[in-house]
Amino acid sequence: MTMEMGNGSTVQEFILEGFPAVQHLGKVLFGVHLLAYLASITGNIVIIIITCCDSRLHIPMYFLLSNFSFIECCFITTVIPKLLVIFLLDRQRISYVACLLQAFFFLFLGATAFFLMAVMSVDRYLAICKPLHYPAIMTLKTCFLLVTLCFTLGFTLITGGFVVFSRLSFCGPNLIPHFFCDFGALIHLSCSDTGFMELLGFALSLCIVLASFIITIIAYTGIVVTILHLPSAKERQKAFSTCSSHLIVLFLFYGSCVFIYIKPKQTNRVDSNKEAALVNTVVTPLLNPVIYTLRNKQVHQVLRDIMCRIKISR
Template identity: 45%
Template sequence: MQNWSVWNKSAVTEFILVGFPTNQNFQHFLFFIFFIAYVLTVTGNIVIITIIQADSHLHRPMYFFLGNFAFMQVCYITVTVPKLLLGFLTSINKISIGACFTQCYFFFLLGGIEHFLLAIMAYDRYVAICHPLQYNTIVTSNVCWSLACGCWLGIFLGSLLPVASLVRLSFCGPNVINHYFCDVSPLLKLSCTDTSLLKSYFFSLMWIIIFSCLMFILLSYISIISAIFKIPSTVGRQKVFSTCGSHLTVVIIYFGAVIFMYVRPRESYSFEEDKLISVFYSILTPLLNPFIYCLRNKEIKQALQKCVQSKKSFLAHLHM
């Protein structure tokens, strides 16, 4: 009730999402592109989850965390893209103030989970490569579940306070958000409340999350690379490094875009530029994730081929 009373104090009851303003023909083209990207992302990540569940050889910590990551990516892209697609089909893309804060919360929540899952996956690879003999005793099933549940639940609870602070803002107009979803920066800019402290709080929090996870990942990979160079054979080094190549690729793509988005000097912010960068880390990265892991990971490819062959055999038997 308190949140609704806060919203009722605002003159604004809904926002208009600008999205990508172009002529109608190009709007239809963009709708097609983003629709295909969304379908491929959801399908690809669900395929990864299904393969991991179906193949007993993949019931290992590395793939347990990959399954969590794939599920998070499905949720992450679903927070923004369906509303964006709807905007391409309507002349004015409106969103209620309650739905806007809900979208902002889940986007912030899932972004935080992505950072910590990438850090946990780096830790898993560090233990596997640097302490292979102790791996099964260190990364047990209970440890995997504790890390995954701690990540999801911790970020879920930790995101409540920042978004609760955002909900208490007043919006007196204008109500036009120059973005394709409700992000923190445009909401702070539209508020008629003094947001200077809240801006510092939000961006300090983002810096802490981004750089703490990134530093943990970098330290893990420094130890991993050091251990790899101690392996005498070139084939052995390539084989060991291939187990973390997919993860490292995702880390570089995702953190590169996020750092450029949130760690720039504030005076250099441009909402038009922000929209393009947001597409890169909130749509393109989830889209690339299934392809990166399926093309670079031999075990995933083998499990996928086995699954396809079993389906063909079943259909052939059914036909006979």
């Protein structure tokens, strides 16, 4: 649908292509993705609740983890509900405003998650490499300020990009070859000169991902060096176990995101990125709470205690 403006027209809504090759399996895919979505939301909410309710988890690592879980819940909620509607009802239309809001929050929350992952890496570095100074440096107040900084940086950078993006014109076509309003696909649909916007988008992606990645690499280099210098194998195993879950999540998170976004050319990458984007928005948020809870004895103990309290209260 378009609205006439002078000699041209402006797009009022977009059509999300989704996965046309498997649309005949819509109800089956709806069920699978709904279960994955609910499991992901439930797992991340459980982490948030037990972190808030149990004083044993009122430490920096779990404070940061609960904030990351909150971001994950919001992140997948920007995309998955609309995907479920596409699978179940084949309603592919999305208004111009809703499309821009979806793209904005997807990128804002994604950028914030990158920065928070870097902060979590620094937290593990200080805990392992500077154990005597760790309690004085990583107070809950410091963690709160760091989380606030992550949100502020993510919001500022993405808002700046969208201010420039808002100057682009859309006069048709309006078919987005993706299952959500991907920033690169929107640029490709614009009838304006998008050279500067493509360059800015690439620069912002590179800045966000590279800055987070460099901090993470520096932190884990220090961690590896420290662990290798520990005198006994038992101490090395214990030190590595404190960051192994985070390390696994890092590989999943960076792997899918780098493949999707760190490419200077926006116009030829959308079709090949649908599957990677689906992993990033469905699979990774589902695995994160599983990885953190299955590999964490302290979380196991807290969950057992909570279950015991529930049984006793009955």
